[in-house]
Amino acid sequence: MLRIAHVSDLHVLSPHGVEWRHMLFNKRLTGYANLVRQRGRVYRRAYLAAVLAAAAAEADHLVVTGDITNLSLEREFEAARALLDGAARTVEVTVVPGNHDVYLPHIHETRRFAHHFGAFLKSDLPALARPLRAGPFPCVKLRGPAAIIALSSAVPRPPFIASGLVGDAELAALAEVLAHPEVARRTPVVLIHHPPVDDRIRLLELRDGLVDAAGLRRVLAPHARGLVLFGHLHRRVRRRLRTDAGWLDVIGASGAALDHPDPAVRAGFNAYAIADDGSLASAEAHVVAADGRTFDRMPLRASPSVA
Numbered sequence: 009m010l011r012i013a014h015v016s017d018l019h020v021l022s023p024h025g026v027e028w029r030h031m032l033f034n035k036r037l038t039g040y041a042n043l044v045r046q047r048g049r050v051y052r053r054a055y056l057a058a059v060l061a062a063a064a065a066e067a068d069h070l071v072v073t074g075d076i077t078n079l080s081l082e083r084e085f086e087a088a089r090a091l092l093d094g095a096a097r098t099v100e101v102t103v104v105p106g107n108h109d110v111y112l113p114h115i116h117e118t119r120r121f122a123h124h125f126g127a128f129l130k131s132d133l134p135a136l137a138r139p140l141r142a143g144p145f146p147c148v149k150l151r152g153p154a155a156i157i158a159l160s161s162a163v164p165r166p167p168f169i170a171s172g173l174v175g176d177a178e179l180a181a182l183a184e185v186l187a188h189p190e191v192a193r194r195t196p197v198v199l200i201h202h203p204p205v206d207d208r209i210r211l212l213e214l215r216d217g218l219v220d221a222a223g224l225r226r227v228l229a230p231h232a233r234g235l236v237l238f239g240h241l242h243r244r245v246r247r248r249l250r251t252d253a254g255w256l257d258v259i260g261a262s263g264a265a266l267d268h269p270d271p272a273v274r275a276g277f278n279a280y281a282i283a284d285d286g287s288l289a290s291a292e293a294h295v296v297a298a299d300g301r302t303f304d305r306m307p308l309r310a311s312p313s314v315a
């Protein structure tokens with residue numbers, strides 16, 4: 009049995025507050041305005057600490073599906089690394105980047121994500137990784153019945169665009185990873201920031217979805233079972249994605265620090281148990297309770313399947 013805790017969209021803020029010298033005349037200004045307008049009023053640092061502590065205590069492996077920082081500020085990276093180091097004292101940690109972790113082109117070009125979080129991306133199959141700017145991806149961790157496969161979909165975009173792209177090179181590498189005998193005999197657990205299924209019109213997918221989601225689904229199509237874990241939507245959601253051979257559980261986590269009355273949006277973490285035979289034994293949401301410290305557990309029910 010492997011127990012996985014899934015958190016996402018930490019959006020860790022700098023403990024030093026907004027640093028205006030890093031804000032002017034770039035995307036960070038619109039990102040900060042967005043934070044104040046939508047995210048700031050419900051962001052609770054205490055929830056984030058409670059979520060990480062509970063997730064680390066419940067699981068063998070903690071996966072973080074991106075947007076770990078808010079504006080890719082160096083101080084945010086440092087604060088986030090300290091939080092994840094705290095979790096890593098009791099549980100193994102794997103991370104993928106979100107669009108907020110590569111917020112500006114120079115952040116991506118200077119490889120800040122890999123610099124700060126490379127310790128959580130040590131692959132068991134390093135020869136199959138591509139040297140992307142966010143780090144070597146796919147990163148594969150063979151753990152009991154599961155093959156945890158971390159992907160990068162994070163690319164810097166202009167203001168008001170938040171879409172992701174895996175890219176042809178990384179998709180080809182993913183196909184090689186999935187064909188590797190040590191992966192093929194396990195249940196794949198794919199981590200990606202952007203959602204792999206999107207029911208909206210293509211224009212919206214190009215604005216803030218995964219631009220090559222169809223390409224990702226094509227690579228996954230031969231597989232009879234597995235999980236694809238994502239974030240970005242700030243909403244807890246579970247879908248079943250039909251494949252040529254069976255179906256995949258496609259599960260999103262909520263933002264890990266958000267105070268909201270809707271339990272699908274409210275801060276928390278998802279907990280999955282993968283049995284020794286590779287089947288998904290359980291999938292539960294642990295939602296921060298009204299006291300801000302304890303958690304309400306509820307099953308993660310699948311909404312209608314997607315073809």
Ligand SMILES: [Fe+2]
Nearest residue numbers: 017075240242
């Ligand atoms: Fe986010």
Ligand SMILES: [Fe+2]
Nearest residue numbers: 075106107240
């Ligand atoms: Fe995002």
